[in-house]
Amino acid sequence: MLAVGAALTAVVACSGRGGDRTGEPAAATTTRPTGTEYKVPATHPSDWGAPEVELPEAPRPYGPSPAATADPAFYDVTTLDAEAIAAAEPGAVLRSEPVSLTGPLTGASGWRILYRSTTAADTSAVVSGMVLAPDGSAPPDGRPVAAWAHGTTGIADRCAPSATSNLFYDDYAAEARRLLDQGFVVAATDYHGLGTPGVHSYHVSDELALATVDSVAAAHRIDAVGPLTRSWVVVGHSEGGLAALAVDQRADEVLPGLDYRGAVVAAPSAQLGSVAAAMFAVPEGRGYAALLLEAAAELNPSLDPAVALQPAATAREALLTHGCWEEAVPGFADLDATEMLASLEVGELLGKVLDTCCASDPKAALGPLLVVHGEADQPLPAELTAGLVKDLCAAGVTVEYRTYPGADHDEVMAASGEDGRRWLADRLDGVDPPSNCATAAH
Structure with a gap:
């Protein structure tokens, strides 16, 4: 959920993967160093436990934000061993607890987690998130993992999706439910500083990518999830669309033991510098x-x-x-x-x-990508994404680009749901990814 407004449109200038889906043991280790120092981030007014203030009078046409249901003590990193954090591999689960899920997630299994990640400065970080699994036993060959990268919820710790029982919004829970119903285990990161101490690194693409990738590694370390295959994908919306693009640029490099199959990118806020x-x-x-x-x-x-x-x-x-x-x-x-x-x-x-700090590099993309955008998106005009797709295509990335008449910034998730399901199923089955670069974004 990120807006730049329809008035901004004037500033915009008008590789496939195959392989078998196997049940081979997954090697979810990363190629990054594991011994970097860990320091608790400096406190910020957005942190849990910060002095409460009365919110100023201002428009609230959508009512109050969802209330956090998690115990803030879960996110207290000062009760963890700093040396152990620094020595842990990225993706190591530092704390977990089961979550009773609600809304569209009812019936699934969920675990709230703290896990080891890395900052853009290559120091140790603790990130929070949630791992979701479909109800029932996993198939013998295991389940693939889908990393869910959420859009803007805010920067205060209480806005962390893992602090609720439905990933903060039912719209986001419905997106995760579609992935669960397709047989994915869902790794849903909060990103750096959202839930955990320090200011959320809002739109810092390196940290969005690292938090998302490491959530996949964390899912592989939760025994209760059941067996997992080597295959994984990323699905992101808005800020999470930027996260998905940033993940795509380094997926093979940071998780070489797994099998990255591609990304679904919905209404990405990937070019904000030009319209800031x-x-x-x-x-x-x-x-x-x-x-x-x-x-x-x-x-x-x-x-x-x-x-x-x-x-x-x-x-x-x-x-x-x-x-x-x-x-x-x-x-x-x-x-x-x-x-x-x-x-x-x-x-x-x-x-x-x-x-x-906060952009994607089309020339570094791996692909394949399914990029979707609502044509009625007033907050983030489709022309921005059309320009991004043009750059991706020019860089030789395999892109399928789809727009949806009448769908706004959030509605594009549901509007593109069936296309996303089909696209992901084909990636898992090793079908050659489609490209409509010849006609897209022109």
């Missing part, structure tokens, strides 16, 4: 842009909302640190564009930072 400044100008984009400032301040202090925003917008910073999507995103929509940025240079600087 314009996001503050449209009501649909201001809340997202403010979230990006809050997270990007960790990379450049000049982007701290306390100095980067006008007083009227700064007064609503608690919506970012203590609210979730329902509070943060619409919470700035009623402000005038002139009440947002302290200077035009802030928007330009944010764009440069996002181009560096």
Whole structure:
């Protein structure tokens, strides 16, 4: 869930895998070093246990955000051994507990987990997430794994999908249910700093990728899940679409013992640098842009909302640190564009930072990819994704690109559900992946 608004469209310039699905023992080890130091991240107002503040008056047309049902103590990394974390392999499960699932996930089995990952600076990290398995016994040859990469829920720890019993939204739970019904075990990461201490590295593509890949390795380490095959895929929406693209660029490199089959990429927010400044100008984009400032301040202090925003917008910073999507995103929509940025240079600087930290490189993609977008997506216009697909095709990546009339940013998940099911089934069966690059994005 990430918006840039229909007004931003003016800024946009108009390899297949086969192999058998086997039950061979999965080697889910990574190629990254395992002895990097672990330090608990510096505290941030978005963390569990931070002083509570009263949220400022602001539009809340969608009601309050979902309440977390997990015990915050589960996410307390200070009760873990720092040396053991540093020595563990990426994907090692550090803590787990069963979860009673609700909504579309009712009937499946679930485990809330903390697992070892790595930061973009190549230091140890602890990331939270959830692993889901279909009800009943696994087939003798095992089940494949689908990594689910979620879209924007917020940056406060209470917005972590694993802190709820339905991955925060029933829309996301329904996406996971489709994967479960297809026979996948689902590894659903929260990403760095969402659930665990420190600010969520919102849209930092390296860390989105590492958290997602390591969740797959973690799923292979939970005995109760049952046998797993070597095959795995990634499915992502919005911010998770960027995560899926970033995973695709390094999937074989970081999990060489497994068999990556491709990615389903829904409405990806993969080119925000080019539209960052314009996001503050449209009501649909201001809340997202403010979230990006809050997270990007960790990379450049000049982007701290306390100095980067006008007083009227700064007064609503608690919506970012203590609210979730329902509070943060619409919470700035009623402000005038002139009440947002302290200077035009802030928007330009944010764009440069996002181009560096928070984008995908089409030339590095492996594929195959199924890229889907709703034609009625007002928050993230389809033209952005069409440009991305054009670049992917030019780089020689095998891409099937589909758009859906009448589907908005979230509705594209359900609208593309059957196409995604078919595409994933063919990848598992070793069918040559399709490409419509000759006609897509033109």
